Amino acid sequence: MARPRSPIIIIPARMKSVRLPGKPLADICGAPMIVQVWRRAMEAGLGPVCVAAGEPEIAEAVAQAGGVAVLTDPEHPSGSDRIFEALGKADPDRRHDAIVNLQGDLPTIDPAIIRRVMEPLEEGAVDIATLAVEITREAERTDPNVVKAVAAFDPAGGKRIARALYFSRATVPANEGTHYHHVGIYAYRRAALERFVALPPGLLEKREKLEQLRALEAGMRIDVALVDTLPLGVDTPAELERARAVLAQSA
Incomplete structure (x- = not known):
């Protein structure tokens, strides 16, 4: 089987984090965390980037930043189920032969x-x-x-x-x-x-x-x-502060 030629990055995100509720919209250096992750994904240069949003507010934040997001069922049991639904909506013509599942809580990656x-x-x-x-x-x-x-x-x-x-x-x-x-x-x-x-x-x-x-x-x-x-994965308030410090230092 040949190496994939047309990857797409999909970032699953939902508001219902147990330890840090609403974390996709947590502010990190003037932008919501999900936007910072989207930026890192764009910087990777692998292909188009789409956020698989569990709630409208996540999709709106990404759209305001100039990104692409699709709404997915908020009750998906896993990130892989969420990205699969998003793939069908973002690429119905099956142009992409590989999917990168990037966690939505890695703003400094x-x-x-x-x-x-x-x-x-x-x-x-x-x-x-x-x-x-x-x-x-x-x-x-x-x-x-x-x-x-x-x-x-x-x-x-x-x-x-x-x-x-x-x-x-x-x-x-x-x-x-x-x-x-x-x-x-x-x-x-x-x-x-x-x-x-x-x-x-x-x-x-x-x-x-x-x-x-x-x-x-x-x-x-x-x-x-x-x-x-x-x-650095952001799951707690302390990790959120670390992410803010890292990105502030690199700005």
């Missing part, structure tokens, strides 16, 4: 990291691509909120893309060695996204509460690209 998620799809057998970063803080190894990607990277040998064998909230693999923090950005071949959203939830997915395990259980191939920096 380096656009180069967004570009990197497309690299594993150069291998024709790969259905879905994602990212990981080496864990350097000891507490993260045992933190169940830090999802670990199990893949046989060999950075010293130049192997910075590897097949995902598993994802877990547990500390895996066992024994001494490097562990990798999964970065939840995905690139799907269009056919892979269509297949994925049609699958029933998997047993391991429900046990670990990790959606990507559904794909592995179904025999889909996920490859992971290793990056050097963990993007």
Whole structure:
């Protein structure tokens, strides 16, 4: 299968955050957070960018900034379901053969990291691509909120893309060695996204509460690209202040 030639970035966003309600519209250096994420996606230069908005106020904020947004069902259970609905509305003619699912709470992400998620799809057998970063803080190894990607990277040998064998909230693999923090950005071949959203939830997915395990259980191939920096995800007021400080410094 050939490398995708026409990707689209879709950013799912909804107002119902448990820890930081209304966060897509939280002001960061004079712009709503969702607009800052949209800007980083545009700077990546991969292709068009569309926000999959769960509520009209999100779509309005993006439109006011000059971006494109489509309204989606606010009750979608996952971001992948939201981007799939948005894809059908934004690209009914099926011009785009790959979809980058970029989280809507990464306002400071380096656009180069967004570009990197497309690299594993150069291998024709790969259905879905994602990212990981080496864990350097000891507490993260045992933190169940830090999802670990199990893949046989060999950075010293130049192997910075590897097949995902598993994802877990547990500390895996066992024994001494490097562990990798999964970065939840995905690139799907269009056919892979269509297949994925049609699958029933998997047993391991429900046990670990990790959606990507559904794909592995179904025999889909996920490859992971290793990056050097963990993007700042904004889920709390403290993280929002950090994002404001980072973007203020770079302005």
